[in-house]
Amino acid sequence: MSSSTPCRLDQVQQLDESDPLAFCRQRFALPQHKIYLDGNSLGAMPAHVPARIEQVLKEEWAQGLINSWNDADWYPAPQRTGARIAHLVGAQAHEVIVADSTSINLFKVLVAALRMQPQRRVILAENGNFPTDVYIAQGVSELTGCQLQCVDPEQVMEALSEEVAVLSLTHVNFKSGRRYDMAAITARAHELGVLVVWDLCHSAGAMPVRLNAAGADFAVGCGYKYLNGGPGAPAFVFVAERHIPHLRQPLTGWHGHAKPFDFTHEYQPHPSLDRMLVGTAPQLGVLALEAALEAFDGVDLQVLRAKSEALTELFITLCDQQLQGLGVTLCTPRQAEQRGSQVSLSHPQAYPVMQALIARGIVGDFRAPDILRFGFAPLYNRYQEVWECVGALREILVSGEWNQPQFLARKSVT
Amino acid sequence: MSSSTPCRLDQVQQLDESDPLAFCRQRFALPQHKIYLDGNSLGAMPAHVPARIEQVLKEEWAQGLINSWNDADWYPAPQRTGARIAHLVGAQAHEVIVADSTSINLFKVLVAALRMQPQRRVILAENGNFPTDVYIAQGVSELTGCQLQCVDPEQVMEALSEEVAVLSLTHVNFKSGRRYDMAAITARAHELGVLVVWDLCHSAGAMPVRLNAAGADFAVGCGYKYLNGGPGAPAFVFVAERHIPHLRQPLTGWHGHAKPFDFTHEYQPHPSLDRMLVGTAPQLGVLALEAALEAFDGVDLQVLRAKSEALTELFITLCDQQLQGLGVTLCTPRQAEQRGSQVSLSHPQAYPVMQALIARGIVGDFRAPDILRFGFAPLYNRYQEVWECVGALREILVSGEWNQPQFLARKSVT
Missing domain, CATH: 3.40.640.10 (Type I PLP-dependent aspartate aminotransferase-like (Major domain))
Structure with missing residues (x-):
């Protein structure tokens, strides 16, 4: 997927359909109506635990x-x-x-x-x-x-x-x-x-x-x-x-x-x-x-890494395409071999922006002073979740939805 | 209970009936057909956990x-x-x-x-x-x-x-x-x-x-x-x-x-x-x-200690009365204020004796080289368990029941 050609939802859905690790998602008990991109703070629960x-x-x-x-x-x-x-x-x-x-x-x-x-x-x-x-x-x-x-x-x-x-x-x-x-x-x-x-x-x-x-x-x-x-x-x-x-x-x-x-x-x-x-x-x-x-069990670690790279690559591409001019800066290396399985963005209002995102059911992490951090767990995250996250982020930044008292008020965070 | 007058089962049962902490035993999930006197190694499971x-x-x-x-x-x-x-x-x-x-x-x-x-x-x-x-x-x-x-x-x-x-x-x-x-x-x-x-x-x-x-x-x-x-x-x-x-x-x-x-x-x-x-x-x-x-919850610690003293006192009294001449030596102070909630006995064959006791469903602990250790948890142990433990110990020592290959063979212990 080139960053010059706008990426479409159907292309993203195709990535999920052809995902060789798609079978792993059902091994986890994930909340409905939530997109969880914080598995690098606390991983999701395997369903049999x-x-x-x-x-x-x-x-x-x-x-x-x-x-x-x-x-x-x-x-x-x-x-x-x-x-x-x-x-x-x-x-x-x-x-x-x-x-x-x-x-x-x-x-x-x-x-x-x-x-x-x-x-x-x-x-x-x-x-x-x-x-x-x-x-x-x-x-x-x-x-x-x-x-x-x-x-x-x-x-x-x-x-x-x-x-x-x-x-x-x-x-x-x-x-x-x-x-x-x-x-x-x-x-x-x-x-x-x-x-x-x-x-x-x-x-x-x-x-x-x-x-x-x-x-x-x-x-x-x-x-x-x-x-x-x-x-x-x-x-x-x-x-x-x-x-x-x-x-x-x-x-x-x-x-x-x-x-x-x-x-x-x-x-x-x-x-x-x-x-x-x-x-x-x-x-x-x-x-x-x-x-x-x-x-x-049965997961090829090369395949795991390929999905980790593809998820993070997709996120970066979508940010490039959808968040231009919205005050967001990429903090994670663009070269896949120089990064892990997360992408971090900086934004002056990172704290309330993340709160607004969480209020929409999309869970990433804030890291002081200005980092929006998104972890992509290749065992259970899907490409469409990446799409929805960036779309929500765009809406929040364009509308100023983050600028509300309940999002601005700091609470203890982990 | 004096150590000069032989203690009877009905007296022991009376202690359980008048035990002010009897209500606590039902707070635990205890195995049937087992007498557990090793709560000082691993306490029993509270039933609501x-x-x-x-x-x-x-x-x-x-x-x-x-x-x-x-x-x-x-x-x-x-x-x-x-x-x-x-x-x-x-x-x-x-x-x-x-x-x-x-x-x-x-x-x-x-x-x-x-x-x-x-x-x-x-x-x-x-x-x-x-x-x-x-x-x-x-x-x-x-x-x-x-x-x-x-x-x-x-x-x-x-x-x-x-x-x-x-x-x-x-x-x-x-x-x-x-x-x-x-x-x-x-x-x-x-x-x-x-x-x-x-x-x-x-x-x-x-x-x-x-x-x-x-x-x-x-x-x-x-x-x-x-x-x-x-x-x-x-x-x-x-x-x-x-x-x-x-x-x-x-x-x-x-x-x-x-x-x-x-x-x-x-x-x-x-x-x-x-x-x-x-x-x-x-x-x-x-x-x-x-x-x-x-x-x-709701347990008076003075009452807890009184039961702990009474359980250990009963055990010592019954050992005095029933284990004389059987090679057992008391290792724990007779004065209640000088001991905790356990009683330890030494015996040259402590290891196989404890294995024989465990085979009868009475769980104490062996501690190298020659200690039989019995912990009395006042929240869930009963007086009759003390009675049955000493009685079984007497039978094992009198009969030589411990002297069998399956009890003599050492396995890893905790």
Whole structure:
């Protein structure tokens, strides 16, 4: 579809009809009369999750009680669920485990990386990253005495040096949707002996991530965006096989112990990636995430990415055609290989505009100070939703519909 | 009931009939044909939890999607649930918050306590504590360079000194059931300027804990034992009001920020106890725990403790009367004020004996190397269950029923 020829609804509908992933949408319980373009804040619910959780509650917990840790295989759920995610991020099954939150996993790998490079005293991070990544690096810096150096994204390559112990980047930026070249950056970092942590919150489940092909050292990511694990779903952590035996993370809880049920006095890390575990796994969350990941069954990740590119491409094309002169600026790279599965627009009145859009049943996200963010989840979003979203946005901007008290008043946002 | 006069079944049944907490048992979904005396490993399921979670999944997540963080009040759930727990542990509502796991919360408060006492370099802890408490203290010691000193429980008082920054104890020991005098130890520690962290895993929900009456500084505890929050339920953390403004914990994630949704670059802790939050709360777990805590509605904690004492007293009396000469030794203090809500027995064949008991539908816990552990949850356990447990134990020991291959073979245990 060329951006010079106006795009028509029937063409868009044709895209849905020929969508090889159309069968996936029925795997989700989506609200009627709503267009949901915020799966990168909270993924939609896979329809079979409630039945699985009902079984966990009424059978495994209520009837099986403590024995379910063994009899219902609760105990290996973090490893089992990690193995499912490994498939989505280009890792081996034993290199990914589900645990805690993204922030906590980042803390573990940053401290572990610093311990692997004790002669180096710099953590390199990026300005404009999702705040928790920077905050956690600040906390690690304060605790370890290492220096935290934050640079703008385009300066990362030149800021790499033999003084840097670890580079911490997010693969796809939460605000702009810009995507780093994971392989190129990791390769350059390794030339200088720098370890790299990739935050995959905005890429895992939206595209094939190729951690091992890129030679990645560590990665973290969340379970509740494109993985659809539910609100506050547990996060995951990847450690390259070559690092696992040397990895010493600081949150030395009993579930990371070599023999947790021997109840010995001295901490001894588990030989496997289990050493990244801390306390008892949040089972309801882990089991909901495990079930949710079945929504990816039979999905070719290349096809998933092709749809992600096509959805975002269509959105950009329609914005070009329909929003000219309405004060909207595209913030996401036009080159598909440089972006994730979201498109962000800036507009001086982004907050009330998004509220007006939500009032029409089209849910995107506002990100301070002026960003309208739209996430396209290729498992369940349709091309016609993109069409309807841009059309509504045009109407709201042309009519000034956003300029009403109920849209202008700020409320707490997530 | 005197231990010299043999106790009769009809007397025990009379205790159940006059039990002022008998009405609470029907609040739980308990398996038929099972006697569950392991609520201190995983509490039983309050019967209304599945309906609440179904609502969370099918309405709040599936239909409300991202808006449920505001519209379904997900966002303040950690504070709301903390306030419910505060009532059970003698704290003010704003002094308790639900977050992460016990191990992770212990890490936060130990580092925070060390930062409050920078001129002191010793963490004092106890031998024989639940392993994760010691492991986490080892991790903090390694990370901060502070010395970890572990002493036997009876030496804690004399080991306190002006070199100790923080004392870390568990109120009720997981293995022996021995309970510390929280008020006396805290008072002595404070005389020497030592801060105290209490782990309440085995006391919260089983008895009235009096944190503020004891002048406690910090406490942590888990949601899945006597609080019945479900497998891997999130944990809680208490910080005395006087410490909150000065508390700097090292896991500086975005949910602990003063303004998480301003997405600023610099971490700034929230003025309130929200600063103990790290990443996005595990909502399924938090909301299940919140619902589960309704099982305490209308329960007088003095009455709860009276029943806890009476159940454990009955168990000890029946063991004295029925298990003499059978190789069983009581490991839990006979004085009610010195124990929690469990009774532990040692026996050289504790493992197969417990397996034989479980095969009869009576579920207690084995703790290495030789402990038979029985937890009595006053909300749902009955006196007759105590009677039947000791009777079965007697039969198993007298007959040698435990000495069979299926009971002797070790399997993984939790």
